[in-house]
Amino acid sequence: MTAVARATVWSDLVGQAPVVQTLQAAVASASGEGRSMTHAWLFTGPPGSGRSNAARAFAAALQCDSDGCGHCQSCTTARAGSHPDITVINTAGLSIGVADARQHVRGAALRPAVGRWQIMIVEDADRLTEAAANALLKAVEEPSPHAIWMLCAPALEDVVITIRSRCRPVLLRTPPAADIARLLVERDGIDPDVAEAAAAASQGHIGRARGLARDPAARQRRRDILSLPSELRTIGDCVTAAHAVVEAATAHASGLADTSEADELSDLRQTWGVEERGRRPAGYAGALSSMEKDQTRRRKRLALDSIDGVLLELLSLCRDVVASQLGSGTGFVNADAIDQIAALARLWTPESTIRTIDAIVSCRDALAANAAAPLALERMMLELRS
Structure with missing residues (x-):
């Protein structure tokens, strides 16, 4: 991978070349070149595959004048989570309630402040309550001209059919360990041997691989877990072992x-x-x-x-x-x-x-x-x- 490629908003989408091609075509279409763009998207894939990262990269590219250059103000604020026209909706609890959903539906109806689109990224769309999903449905069915909804969930079946049937699906795969290791070396400066072991142990979860590679204490906790059966x-x-696991999880x-x-x-x-x-x-x-x-x-x-x-x-x-x-x-x-x-x-x-x-x-x-x-x-x- 060249230095130029690593500088774009697509850099962290490891092992997802077909997804990147699809999203890049949609960005070009949104600029007037084709018909690949739509107002509602549903990103699915196994844990750690990068559903949220894909949605954020897509959102940044849509706001960027250069289709996701990675270094302009729109790209940098989008990546930092501070772009005024990109809203990330998630839950720290067990579900996303109807009050939050209605608030964001109202926000999606506003005109963009500085960008070209009002983009709403719903992480954990599988945790929408029934009432919240109903509140979201009308916004997805009849969006405002400048609104784009991006939903993320482990699988299509995890999102109510009335919503998923109105979204364009984007399926991410589990990234190969070799690609994750290369990302850790090139992006984070991790020692190649440590990166390779962390990538294999992560079982395709990029965030977990990075945590293992950067945190010796995390690697030690993993070794302690693997030693349990012996x-x-x-x-x-x-x-004693069962209660130790519970206590560690609580802490x-x-x-x-x-x-x-x-x-x-x-x-x-x-x-x-x-x-x-x-x-x-x-x-x-x-x-x-x-x-x-x-x-x-x-x-x-x-x-x-x-x-x-x-x-x-x-x-x-x-x-x-x-x-x-x-x-x-x-x-x-x-x-x-x-x-x-x-x-x-x-x-x-x-x-x-x-x-x-x-x-x-x-x-x-x-x-x-x-x-x-x-x-x-x-x-x-x-x-x-x-």
């Missing part, structure tokens, strides 16, 4: 949420004119309670996401063990844990490895169904021990 010898070990969620929650409380007090020891205006208590409930739900989601990350690491380890046992000849996801993979391949049989995989998948399903995390993890750890 350390489970007694029932007590299983119970991780707190670390992410504490600062944002303090800022949210400060903003709420300022909005309602609340002094530290003054009287509380009517309605403030209800607003505070609603915010605290949202924050609790967010902490729970962050903790569950952290636990799920542990389970995915264990699944990748079991996959490597099976590959070793069956002599498949495929590359290992965890190539840096080759000794541990070999040891487990000797200790387990292919059948017991498959049972372990089933136990991890069952644990993920139980957590998705709102099972108590310590109990679900304890049961899974017992299966890992056997």
